[in-house]
Amino acid sequence: MTFEIRKGRTVGQGRRQLTREREEYFRLVKQGVSYTEAAKAVGINLRTGKRWRNGRNPSGGNRAAAPVRPVLPPCGMSRYLREDDRVYIADRLREKATIRAIAAELGRSPSTVSREIRRNRHPGNGQYRPFAAQARADDRRPRPKPGKISQSPELRDAIQAGLDERWSPEQICQVLRRTFPDRPEMHVVHETVYQALYVQGRGELRRELAGALRSGRARRRPRRRADCRQPRFTDPMVMISERPAEVEDRAVPGHWEGDLIIGKDGASAIGTLVERATRYVMLLHLPGGRTAEHVRDALTETVQSLPSHLVRSLTWDQGSEMAGHKSFTVATGVPVYFCDPASPWQRGSNENTNGLLRQYFPKGTDLSAHSPEHLTAVAVQLNGRPRKTLDWETPAERLHKLIAA
Known part of the structure; x- marks a missing residue:
């Protein structure tokens, strides 16, 4: 052809x-x-x-232009709207089709089509212009884009003057907005300044200006690094992966799971303990709060009230209330194992029990108002419920059998 x-x-x-x-x-x-x-x-x-x-370098009144890559024929669904899509949108708008109908026919989100039309309406007659929209999209697509600071010597000098005065990038950006309220080309956000200092390949600002930052760093440092994660507690945790295998199959009694249910505004709490084999529940009264010391003392008192062969281990999440886990183990001889972060299923029995307890202690209520006698009554009622997982025996019956044996 x-x-x-x-x-x-x-x-x-x-x-x-x-x-x-x-x-x-x-x-x-x-x-x-x-x-x-x-x-x-x-x-x-x-x-x-x-x-x-x-491509083309900026000269005179001409803007810089990136090299044009050969246009490949489209294949399948594209992440971005193509010229054919935009022409289709224009045709359907002339037919008075709704935005949702157009989006369904194109296989796009209605918000994508709505935003596309709003961006590219003619300011005078309000008609959608598909070819102008495609031209704008082509102009926006090339990467990397020239930095705003590098394109304006006046803006660059103003930022450098602020850094020489040891202002923070945020202070510089706010002063620029107040000084030049009607000149958007002089407005930047502080992240743009940081990138001009830190990101390699930009170089809009002098590298030595990084020394004027309060951190004194000449390069960006990530907030979180996997190889430098800070330990959760002062005393090292023993993770659930090191827990004995006998705990997993629930064949041996005496392995407990623990957690807190939190009251209104996080100001009160009740401790919960569930035995894995029998689903027996014990509640901890915490009238003084849920600090590590209060939780440790309540746990120690509760554990010491049980026969030693029924308290072999305790599994908890990585909440700050267990910061005293080592002193608890020293006082009781019960090892504490910690779940992985964001893994509540590793304490499934306890999570299920906490859901049952919300019937007695609704969310958003003050839990410090409940007396120890009331907590004991609630625990007795839960332990007297027949459980399908126990062949319709109650947790109390199972526990009494173990004690008798």
Whole structure:
């Protein structure tokens, strides 16, 4: 198929996207045709073809332009709207179709279509312009984009002057907004300043200006690093992966799971203990609060009231209330194992019991108002319920059998 040069192209018609010409130009060059012959075949200037291949540096009133990559034919669903999609949107809008209908036909989100129409309406007549929208999208797509600071010497000098005065980037950005309220080209956010100092390959600001920052660092340091994670407690934790295998199959009694249920505004709490084999529940009264010392003392008192063969281990999450786990183990001889972060299923019996307890202690209520006698009555009622997982025996019956044995 022979390419036909577009008719009626004049200088007076203004800028126009030469999509077809660009595709044909790159196709000819790929086949080995010289740059001069390819430009003549598609009807463009030789310098236009050079700009498409190599890009253009800013000069005079001309903006910088990135090299144009050859346009590949679309294959399947694209992450971005294509020119065909935009033409379809324009056609359906003329037919008075709804945005949701258009989105369903294109397989897109309604918000995507709505945003596309709102961005590219003509300011005068309000009509959606698909080809202008495609041109804007093509202009926005090239990466990397030139930094705002590098494009404005005045902005760069103002930021450097602020850093020389040892102002923080946030202070500099707020002062710029107050000093130049009607000049958006002088407005930046503080992250832009940090990137100009830290990110390699930008270089909009002098590297030595990083020394004026209060941190004194010349490079960005991540807040979190997997190899430098701070330990949760002063005393090292024993993780659940090191727990004996007998705990997992629930065959041996005496292995407990623990947690807190929290009251209104986090100001009160009740401790919960569940035995894994029998699902027997014990509640801890915490009238003084849920600090590590209060939880440790309540746990120690409760554990010491049980026969030693019924208290073999305790599994807890990594809450701060267990900071005294080592002193608890020294006082009782009961090892404490900690679950992995964000893994509540590793204490499944306890999580289930906490859900049952919310019937007695609703969320958003003051839990310090409940007396030890009331907590004991609630625990007795739960331990007297027949449980399907125990073949319809109650937790109290199972525990009494173990004590008798």
